[in-house]
Amino acid sequence: MRFCAVVPTHDHHRDLPRVVAALRARNVPVFVVDDGSGPETNAVVAGLHAPENGVTGVHLPVNRGKGGAVMVGLDLAANQGFTHALQVDADGQHDLDQINALIAASRRQPNAIVSGCPLYDDSIPKGRKMGRWVTHVWVWIETLSLAIRDSMCGFRSYPIAATLAVWREEGAGRKMDFDTEIMVRLVWRGAPCVHVPIKVVYPEGNTSNFRLWADNVLISWMHTRLVLGMLLRLPRFLSRGCRWGRKVAGESSHWADMGERGRYWGIRFLGLTYRLAGRRVCLAVMAPIILYFFLTGRKARGASLEFLGKVARIRGDRAPGWWDSYRHFLSFGEAALDKIAAWCGELKTDHVDLPHGASDLYDFIPKDEALILFVSHYGNIEVIRALASRKGNVRVTVLMHQAHAANFARLLKDLAPDSQMDVIEVTDIGPDTAMLLSEKVSRGEWVVITGDRIAHGARNKCVRIPFLGEPASFPQGPYILAHLMQCPVYMAAAWRVGDRFELACEKLADQITLPRGDRDGVLAAHAQTYVAWLEQRVIAHPRQWFNFYPYWSKPDDSPSSR
Amino acid sequence: MTSLEMELKALIIESLNLEDVTIDDIDSDEALFVDGLGLDSIDALELGVALQKKYGVKVDTKTENVRTHFASVRNLAAFVQRSLGNN
Numbered sequence: 341m342r343f344c345a346v347v348p349t350h351d352h353h354r355d356l357p358r359v360v361a362a363l364r365a366r367n368v369p370v371f372v373v374d375d376g377s378g379p380e381t382n383a384v385v386a387g388l389h390a391p392e393n394g395v396t397g398v399h400l401p402v403n404r405g406k407g408g409a410v411m412v413g414l415d416l417a418a419n420q421g422f423t424h425a426l427q428v429d430a431d432g433q434h435d436l437d438q439i440n441a442l443i444a445a446s447r448r449q450p451n452a453i454v455s456g457c458p459l460y461d462d463s464i465p466k467g468r469k470m471g472r473w474v475t476h477v478w479v480w481i482e483t484l485s486l487a488i489r490d491s492m493c494g495f496r497s498y499p500i501a502a503t504l505a506v507w508r509e510e511g512a513g514r515k516m517d518f519d520t521e522i523m524v525r526l527v528w529r530g531a532p533c534v535h536v537p538i539k540v541v542y543p544e545g546n547t548s549n550f551r552l553w554a555d556n557v558l559i560s561w562m563h564t565r566l567v568l569g570m571l572l573r574l575p576r577f578l579s580r581g582c583r584w585g586r587k588v589a590g591e592s593s594h595w596a597d598m599g600e601r602g603r604y605w606g607i608r609f610l611g612l613t614y615r616l617a618g619r620r621v622c623l624a625v626m627a628p629i630i631l632y633f634f635l636t637g638r639k640a641r642g643a644s645l646e647f648l649g650k651v652a653r654i655r656g657d658r659a660p661g662w663w664d665s666y667r668h669f670l671s672f673g674e675a676a677l678d679k680i681a682a683w684c685g686e687l688k689t690d691h692v693d694l695p696h697g698a699s700d701l702y703d704f705i706p707k708d709e710a711l712i713l714f715v716s717h718y719g720n721i722e723v724i725r726a727l728a729s730r731k732g733n734v735r736v737t738v739l740m741h742q743a744h745a746a747n748f749a750r751l752l753k754d755l756a757p758d759s760q761m762d763v764i765e766v767t768d769i770g771p772d773t774a775m776l777l778s779e780k781v782s783r784g785e786w787v788v789i790t791g792d793r794i795a796h797g798a799r800n801k802c803v804r805i806p807f808l809g810e811p812a813s814f815p816q817g818p819y820i821l822a823h824l825m826q827c828p829v830y831m832a833a834a835w836r837v838g839d840r841f842e843l844a845c846e847k848l849a850d851q852i853t854l855p856r857g858d859r860d861g862v863l864a865a866h867a868q869t870y871v872a873w874l875e876q877r878v879i880a881h882p883r884q885w886f887n888f889y890p891y892w893s894k895p896d897d898s899p900s901s902r
Numbered sequence: 903m904t905s906l907e908m909e910l911k912a913l914i915i916e917s918l919n920l921e922d923v924t925i926d927d928i929d930s931d932e933a934l935f936v937d938g939l940g941l942d943s944i945d946a947l948e949l950g951v952a953l954q955k956k957y958g959v960k961v962d963t964k965t966e967n968v969r970t971h972f973a974s975v976r977n978l979a980a981f982v983q984r985s986l987g988n989n
Contacts, residue, residue: 771950775950775960859944
């Protein structure tokens with residue numbers, strides 16, 4: 341590894357000798373690129389030019405912009421056998437004491453883009469500070485990660501070959517938009533990001549080359565480009581398990597692992613955005629992503645249209661179109677966001693309307709008694725959890741289908757560490773699950789189970805019940821569980837209406853007993869009661885129904901996994 | 903017939919509401935499910951819950967062959983005996 345430094349300058353010469361001297365003091369060869377400056381700067385650069393002493397001055401007669409100038413420097417450096425180049429601004433606003441720290445970080449991770457991460461003092465102008473935050477958020481969206489903590493700092497170390505490849509194959513902004521764009525594009529190619537904290541001051545009497553109007557237009561256009569670039573690369577990003585680059589040797593290679601990690605960080609990212617920027621900003625961030633899934637998810641879209649069509653027929657509405665289906669998708673995204681908010685403790689439970697104007701959830705549900713709660717993929721059940729846990733001590737066990745359990749359990753542990761909730765993975769209720777749950781029920785805990793989806797591997801354990809005018813498959817498990825536990829069964833749902841939530845909760849039975857002679861008959865009768873209750877809610881707010889698969893197909897219609 | 907086997911037969915009759923079956927009707931080696939006594943999968947779960955309540959036993963379906971444990975009263979007795987011994 342051989343390091344050098346590239347110092348682009350456009351009419352900055354006051355601090356240039358100091359910057360070059362600092363680099364030379366650490367034995368770093370320097371390329372000063374005079375980017376079409378005036379005669380004064382020309383003279384200073386010419387004076388510094390001393391190849392025998394490790395300083396090369398280059399004069400570009402026509403201004404090419406910062407990006408163009410840096411690339412001229414990188415090209416020269418590559419020709420002379422350098423592998424890595426520091427980029428240092430000529431105006432002397434960087435913390436030159438950190439030169440060695442940057443080089444050391446680069447040595448540790450040769451593929452990484454190493455950037456200074458400025459710790460600003462009070463000399464930063466207010467407007468500039470705001471602008472920086474706007475850029476941070478855009479860059480997080482463009483890279484779908486928080487890897488880049490600062491994309492605007494001009495003090496960094498590039499792996500030369502990778503950077504020149506980006507420039508030649510994709511290009512990047514040539515002016516004020518260069519620093520951010522080249523970094524985002526390196527990350528898209530899988531370069532890791534390393535940040536080294538540095539001090540930054542705006543030296544007095546400093547003249548900035550920043551042009552308010554023109555450069556803001558330039559930067560807005562850059563973000564437009566980068567967001568589009570992100571969307572184009574999204575399929576590949578997702579197919580790699582939510583990562584930009586190829587896998588590096590030694591990293592975990594289990595795809596499920598990666599997918600899970602990707603989702604996990606995606607959710608953490610949204611959670612953070614929710615906390616910092618609020619719900620509306622999150623929805624705006626999510627809208628293009630949801631549009632992408634809407635446009636590419638033919639099956640889910642078909643299922644949504646089928647469902648909306650059935651509801652429309654019952655309500656006597658016109659047949660639904662793509663716009664209605666997209667709104668259905670959007671409402672799914674909104675519900676996902678509400679879940680994240682609930683886990684982060686940001687969901688306001690005083691925005692929940694309880695039935696009959698009641699003030700307390702425990703007006704409907706006995707507080708200190710074991711019970712089974714039937715829930716569904718309608719609305720947002722997290723609201724009920726948030727409400728239930730507000731008053732404290734109810735211990736809840738949630739039964740979940742295999743694929744989601746582990747990820748969900750980890751998320752919950754991380755986001756809501758004091759949540760009184762256990763998650764049990766269950767495909768089919770076996771003797772082990774039954775025994776475990778019976779123990780919990782005997783201690784007065786709640787067991788929550790979804791009543792609207794069939795688990796993988798439990799396809800024969802379903803009951804066909806008419807739903808929105810046509811028989812659909814519902815799981816037998818919840819009723820069998822109720823029969824085993826012999827405790828009261830409640831049906832619950834909560835859903836969003838504008839800025840508030842509504843909640844419904846009703847007792848299904850004090851006990852469900854399935855007599856040996858007529859197990860199926862009695863089970864079907866209870867299932868009919870539940871499905872009718874659910875159907876009533878679904879018809880009232882159809883966009884809160886979050887089952888995006890062919891709901892009315894028989895389980896054996898699709899032997900492959902869904 | 904050991905006393906534990908006897909106890910288990912009584913538990914089966916009681917927890918599964920087998921009204922016209924007596925302890926003497928159940929053979930310790932007879933298959934409990936499908937053939938022999940003709941119990942179904944829900945009965946198996948119910949029996950599991952009853953065992954948990956009475957003896958505090960636990961099973962792990964990942965490491966144990968539950969089907970074998972529940973095959974007959976004799977197997978069940980051996981399983982309960984072992985579980986109690988471990989505690």
